[in-house]
Amino acid sequence: MRKEIVNLRKEHANFKRLLTLLDGQLDLLNGEKEPNYQLMTDILYYMTQYADLVHHQKEEAIFSHLLERDSSVEKDVAEVTQQHRTIEKYGANFFEKLDDIINGQRIMPLQEIERTGRLYSTTYRAHLNQENNNLFGLANRILNDEDWKKIEIETLSEPDPIFGEAIKDRFHLVCDQLARSSSDKGKQVWLAP
Numbered sequence: 001m002r003k004e005i006v007n008l009r010k011e012h013a014n015f016k017r018l019l020t021l022l023d024g025q026l027d028l029l030n031g032e033k034e035p036n037y038q039l040m041t042d043i044l045y046y047m048t049q050y051a052d053l054v055h056h057q058k059e060e061a062i063f064s065h066l067l068e069r070d071s072s073v074e075k076d077v078a079e080v081t082q083q084h085r086t087i088e089k090y091g092a093n094f095f096e097k098l099d100d101i102i103n104g105q106r107i108m109p110l111q112e113i114e115r116t117g118r119l120y121s122t123t124y125r126a127h128l129n130q131e132n133n134n135l136f137g138l139a140n141r142i143l144n145d146e147d148w149k150k151i152e153i154e155t156l157s158e159p160d161p162i163f164g165e166a167i168k169d170r171f172h173l174v175c176d177q178l179a180r181s182s183s184d185k186g187k188q189v190w191l192a193p
């Protein structure tokens with residue numbers, strides 16, 4: 001498999017880990033323990049500033065070259081591109097609400113936070129699965145070296161601020177929680193009969 005597709009798949013797995021963390025915080029809204037709004041805001045910041053901008057831009061360049069080679073993908077490409085816009089909109093809306101809560105500028109019913117968060121996470125997961133299941137395989141098969149060279153020239157190459165070589169200051173809390181959730185998982189596996 002092309003290294004570019006392998007990377008996109010890896011990024012999808014990373015995004016899913018973050019969405020799982022986010023879902024875990026949303027679960028707390030129904031209990032006694034308060035969710036960590038700073039953690040949720042940082043996750044959303046990453047998803048809207050890295051995933052939406054850098055990852056989606058790369059995909060859209062890939063999909064546009066794919067469309068040039070095979071017009072039968074038109075409907076699927078139009079669909080996932082529209083999903084990118086929807087995800088950006090939902091992400092901006094959720095980020096703004098979380099940011100307002102942290103800054104004390106807004107009081108809102110817990111159900112509204114949960115509804116906004118769940119809509120975001122389910123929409124994002126469905127989108128990741130759709131790309132994994134269809135367009136990535138086609139791009140891997142159909143695009144040639146020349147296409148991949150053009151895609152590289154046309155797209156941003158920004159370092160990943162959480163899963164890359166250097167973790168940006170803002171994301172230390174997210175990284176701590178990711179490490180904790182991995183070790184919790186390890187414990188569960190070990191304890192299972």
Ligand SMILES: [Fe+2]
Pocket residue numbers: 056059080084127131
């Ligand atoms: Fe995408």
Ligand SMILES: [Fe+2]
Pocket residue numbers: 008012055059128131
């Ligand atoms: Fe993607």
